Amino acid sequence: MPKMRKKTHCRCAVEFWIRHGKSSESALFKKSLDKGRHPTFIGPEMIRSAARNGGMCFAMFSGQIVAVALVNPRCSQLNVLNVMPEHRGHGIGKAFVNYLACNFARVLDDKIPFFESCGYIKIGKMKQGRTLRTQIMARENLFQLAGRMNKLIGKMPLTSPCGMLMQL
Numbered sequence: 001m002p003k004m005r006k007k008t009h010c011r012c013a014v015e016f017w018i019r020h021g022k023s024s025e026s027a028l029f030k031k032s033l034d035k036g037r038h039p040t041f042i043g044p045e046m047i048r049s050a051a052r053n054g055g056m057c058f059a060m061f062s063g064q065i066v067a068v069a070l071v072n073p074r075c076s077q078l079n080v081l082n083v084m085p086e087h088r089g090h091g092i093g094k095a096f097v098n099y100l101a102c103n104f105a106r107v108l109d110d111k112i113p114f115f116e117s118c119g120y121i122k123i124g125k126m127k128q129g130r131t132l133r134t135q136i137m138a139r140e141n142l143f144q145l146a147g148r149m150n151k152l153i154g155k156m157p158l159t160s161p162c163g164m165l166m167q168l
Contacts, residue, residue, distance in 0.1 A: 012090050012092045013091030013092045013095040014095070015061060016059045016060060016066060017059075019058045021056035025056070026048050030042070030044070033082055036082040038082045040108075040132060046070065050079070053073050053074065055069075056068075057070075057071065064084075067093065071100060075103075077102055077103070077104040077105065078100060079105075081093065083096075094114075097118045102139075103138060104136060104137065105120055109126060109132070115137050116137075120139055122135050122136075123138050
């Protein structure tokens, strides 16, 4: 039987705001990942690098961190998303993903249905890490745009800024 989430009147998904983190806030970001029980190890250099590039994001509501994300802005790829346990099921995850509007996401295998509900589709093969499997996903509307562009410029393979080949 699926878990039933309690209905709540929390307005975090409609009243949140985004704060970009600084490299000096790496420990706060890591503490937020730990509080949110993120299932994988995210190294300090990955966090600092994202911060230097403007990709360390805190979703804030009522002065509290309700979700965190690491984005590679150069590739428009979401690498980490974690919603605090007390705000799960409120819609903040979907609202945050839509706000970030990344073209690509590296997704844990059990989170694929969530990202599909956000308009992403699987591309390539699932990769096995040390303990977890991940899937690269792309916004579905990218393929619609690629199809229109393909008609305009002729048949040619498309590659994302991070080198992922997009099949039409």
